[in-house]
Amino acid sequence: MSELLTVRDLKIEATAYPPGEPPKDITIVEGVSFSLPKGRVLGLIGESGAGKSTIGLSALAYGRGSARITGGEVLLNGENILKLGKSGIRKLRGDRVCYVAQSAAAAFNPAHRLGDQVIEATVAHKLMTVEEARARATYLFGVLGLPNPETFGERYPHQVSGGQLQRAMTAMALCSNPELIVFDEPTTALDVTTQIDVLAAIKHAIETTHTAALYITHDLAVVAQISDDIMVLRQGKTVEYGTTQQIIEAPAQEYTRALVNVRQARKEEATDQSDRQLKIENVTAGYSNGFKVLHDVSLHLPKGQTLAVVGESGSGKSTLARVITGLLPPMSGTVTFDGKPLTPALKQRSRDDLRRIQLIYQMADTAMNPRQTVRDIIGRPLTFYRGLHGAAKTARVKELLEQIEMASGFIDRYPAELSGGQKQRVAIARALAAEPELILCDEPTSALDPLVAEGILSLLMRLQAETQVSYMFITHDIAIVRAIADSVAVMHRGRLVRFGPKSEVLSPPFDDYTDLLLKSVPEMELGWLERALATRRMESAGH
Known part of the structure; x- marks a missing residue:
């Protein structure tokens, strides 16, 4: 089997800038070696900071930010691309090696048609004429399952869905007939119902064009559907490297076993769900242009329990949370808490x-002031709601840090000095500082790696057991729903399509949308993608 890509003893360094200290060099990837034959896919998996994207970009002889490739070899068809000059590297990128980013929306220019952007690099490298490149793009649009391939390229980025845009970016990468494509978490930002279509399209395109690929992700169930081999990374080093079957069925290392077994536990739902601490009745809501997002939604949440609200992007999950908090007054309907109607507008509510x-927001990064320390972030609600100052406030901040399993030594750190999981714990502590009775969790683990997310979920469950706080947990991850929920609300296009105890909502018979949602969640099994698609085709034929 001929090796297309060979990486030997790769070392990558970067410059760190610790607050109040001089810059220093750190090693972020060390001693990584692997090979990739033509026509095969290697999955790179690991937590944030493991070096996945950094290693993937080394296949383009690229060091992101201040990262520098300082050791080892990257051989493409036997040629060490690290020794190519600037002109050689320019010729390499977009021709022999292409890159598919996580966010397609950020990769396209909104002012230009998709077709022009898809063929741009191919034409710039003079690999084809404009006419040949357009014909190639049309062919790829068909291979990737895009609608009306002949005219799809005439659309602008804002005129297609997120899943279609992600496939268009894959077409862009494939247009030049590259030898290698680096996929950097191409489905992470997509809903599960969209993700399955994009995964299938990418897999089909790779098989059709015989292109080799590096597929970067932190989701082992996803990578198991598309990769021939998997390399597990942690802190810039290889933990385990083997065939996909070996990694998911017989992992040798403890860290890999933890990834395979993540989120296996399921919480037993509360038997009595008759209480109505939070009651939402016939709520319709939208925005100032008159566009309705929620349509006649009614549900309830008992005290001390967890309601999971699930659905794809645009289903109205976050809008519902905005209505409950008063950030978006409803057009009609009421929100009642502990038997008392809540004033619709936030500014009219009592302290x-x-x-x-x-x-608790999805992105802790954007929800914190980067100029404030942990002491300030957690301390502000203590002053606002509890009137605490000075030593009493500091003591309570330290108690909250202990409660979220972070030592008091973190009290004077800034957000930039915290990991993603630590930032989310601080966000939880800030919410707890108010001593709330209900916490709305808006996808607080979706940006986290599986093992870090597992720790956050365990923390939330422990805090609920200790304080009897209620959670409304917004998510599109069915594994989380099974792990933490008592009751479940399924939303689709602003309407409540299914609501009740978890055991009932997740048991057949299903409505069509819930059935699709549940069948789109990747499982840690070889061949799951093909079986899921076959089931869809059979059901479509039956209809």
Whole structure:
């Protein structure tokens, strides 16, 4: 089997800038070696900071940010691309090696048609004429399952869905007939119902064009559907490297076993769900242009329990949370908490009403002031809601840090000095500082790696057992729903399509959308993607 890509003893360094200290060089990838034959896919998996993307970009002889490739070899068809000059590297990228980023929306220019952007690099490298490149793009649009391949390229980025845009970016990468494509978490930002279509399209395109690929992700169930081999990385080093079957069925290392077994536990739902601490009745809501996002939604949440709200992007999950908090007054309907109707608008609510309902955001990075320390971030609600100052406030901040399993030594750190999981724990502590009775969790683990997310979920469950706080947990991850929920609400296009105890909502008979949602969740099994697609085709034929 001829090796297309060979990486030997790769070493990558970067410059770190610790606050208040001089810059220093750190090693972020060390001693990594692997090979990739033509027509095969190697999955690179690991937590944030493991070096996945950094290693993938080394196949383009590229060091992102301040990263520098300082050791080892990267051989493409036997040629060490690290020794190519600037002109040689320019010729390599977009011709022999292409890259598919995580965010297609950020990769396309909104002012230009998709077709022109898909063929741009191919034409610039003079690999084809404009006419040949357009014909190639049309062919690839068909291979990738895009609608109306002949005219799809005439659309602008804003005129297609996220899943279609991701496939268009894959077409862009494939257009030049590259030898190797680096896929950098291409489905992470997609809903599970969209993800399955994009995965299938990528896999089909790779098989059709015989291109080799590096597939970077932190989701082992996803990579198991598309990769021939898997390399597990942690802290810039190889943990385990083998065939996909060996990695998922007989992992040798403890860290790999933890990835395979993540989120296996399931919480037993509460038997009595008759209480109505939070009651939402016939809520319709939208925005100032009159566009309705929620349509006549009614549900409830008992005290001390967890309601999971699931659905794809645009289903109205986060809009529902905005209505509950008062950030978006409803057009009609009521929100009642502990038997008392909540004032629709946030600014009209009492301080105690504000205190009782707190929100944890999806992105802790954007929800914190980077100029404030942990002491300030957690301390602010202590002053606002509890009137604490000085030593009493500091003591309570330290208690909250202990409660979220972070030592008091973190108290004077800034957000930039925390990991993703630590930032999310601080966000939880900030919510707890108000001593709330309900916390709205808006996908707080979706940006985290599986093992880090597992720790956050375990923390939330422990805090609920200790304080009897209620959670409304917004997610599109069915594994999380099974792990933490008592009741489940399934939303689709702003409507509630299914609601009740978890055991009932996740058991047949299903409505069509819930059935599709559940069948789109990747499982840690070889061949799951093909079986899921076959089931879809059979059901479509039956209809």
